[in-house]
Amino acid sequence: MITVTPADRDSARELLWCLRVMQPQITQVWxxxxxxxxxxxxxxxxxxxxxxxxxxxxxxxxxxxxxxxWKVERTLGWIM
Incomplete structure (x- = not known):
């Protein structure tokens, strides 16, 4: 089980905000x-x-x- 702390959610907001600014064409995230x-x-x-x-x-x-x-995990596995 994954535990997400309030700090993780705050970081996710910042990450999504940066994504919106830098890549406005992205409209859906998983x-x-x-x-x-x-x-x-x-x-x-x-x-x-x-x-x-x-x-x-x-x-x-x-x-x-x-x-x-699985696509994200597979891609990260290939990179590392």
Missing amino acids: ADSAYAGQLVNWSDDFLGMTLKTVSRPRGAKGFVVLPRR
Whole structure:
């Protein structure tokens, strides 16, 4: 389970703000389900950006490939 602290959410706001300024054509972003809640509403209200959260399927045990998220993890794995 991933634990997101208030500092992580604050950093996510700053990151999304910078993304909006530097890449205004990006209108949809995916995030871990730990970022659900106020960040989703904030990104829509203030940035006009849709923040979709990716959740594990109910009842899933062990490793599960999550849509969208595996692409990021695979890419980071190749880079490192």
